[in-house]
Amino acid sequence: MPDPLSIAASVVGITVPALHGIQLLLEDLEQFRNASKTVKRLLEDVQSVDTSLKLLQRVEEREWDLLGASIAEQSKTTISSCAQACNLFRTNLQRWTRHSEDGRLAWQDRTSVGFFKKGQVRAMSEQLQYCKLSISSVVSIATLYSSVRHTHITEDIKKAIATTEAEVKDAITTTNKQLIVLESKLDELNLSSDDEEVAGPDEGKIEALQQVEEEHKAVSASQRLLDELLSKAQEDAVAKAAAKNQGCSTTVTSVTFGNQNSGQQAGVINGGAKFWAKRA
Structure with a gap:
């Protein structure tokens, strides 16, 4: 069995730089006081992921041992994908807002971010929401395992298990639906790129395609993590964890x-x- 300390340490090793990148994106977004509602919503999603990752850092070594190395690896993949998307979006945001200063969007940038880039901003929000969904599920199950560390499975704990299992199933359903949407978007963007290849590259379409590809990668990672978590959220798995704890x-x-x-x-x-x- 892998050393639980090494599992926890490896997750923290991915989480710390991800939080740093998220903090940088937060600082960039918070500068624009007159940003559109879409950008403000993105700011809220970035803050939510920041909170979820900080909660993940509190998961103890014993709980990672019970969750297993596979869950840890899938968690790391999801976190890395989220961090990469944040870094990419931050690079694009700095280019989109190059005319702005002193915390206010210039009219050129406001039009660009508020209208032309709205789809990419929304795509980033969606990606962060799925990252939060999967990371929060890891924290929920780890908390459930921690709750049975010094006790038997009571009726209240059984209810908590049922609730957590239902939440993970709902998350899987939502994620599967989003993957279908993203695959359709990718097909449309790829066909559009092929049709207009003769006319030369369109920077906006290239950025949009890259954003959707990143979102598809992130949501796929979330899907795999949630599928793994479902087996850990069932009552027999929690009972085994309780027995091991005791x-x-x-x-x-x-x-x-x-x-x-x-x-x-x-x-x-x-x-x-x-x-x-x-x-x-």
């Missing part, structure tokens, strides 16, 4: 600290608890 029991021993003083010492062993005492 394989470690607390021991209590009485120890002496001199002629008059005594106290208790607690530790953890595998396979059951033993109690013994020593007279002072």
Whole structure:
């Protein structure tokens, strides 16, 4: 079994630079106080992903061990895809807003971002929403596993399991539908590019195609992660996690600290608890 510390560390190793890139994009977007509603909505989506990734950083080593190396690898792929998309969008945004300064969009840039680039801004928002959806699902299941660390599966926990499983299934359905939409968009853009190839490259269409390709890559990564998570969200999987967690029991021993003083010492062993005492 992989060392849980190495699994957690590898996820953190991907998450930290992703958060840095997201923070840079946030700073760029926050500069434009008079941005369109579409850009403001994108800002909210970037903030949501930032929050989700910070919650993912709090997942403990034991929970990553229970989730497994495959979930960790799929999570890393999803995070990397999200980070790459943010970096690409930030590069495009800086080019689109090259006439603007002092936190206000110049009229040339406002027209460009608010109208001509609206589709790409929306595509970026969608991509971030799917990243948040899959990362939040990882956090939810990790939290569920953590909740059974020191207890048996109660009726309340069974309800939580059912809710989490239903949420993951809904997320899978939504993701599958979006992939169909994106594949249709890719076909349209590729056909359009082929038809107009003789007239020379169109920068806007190249950017749009690149954005949709990145979104398709990210949503595909989310789909694979969610499919893996579904098996971890079912009651039998949570029961196995609970049993594994409870394989470690607390021991209590009485120890002496001199002629008059005594106290208790607690530790953890595998396979059951033993109690013994020593007279002072």
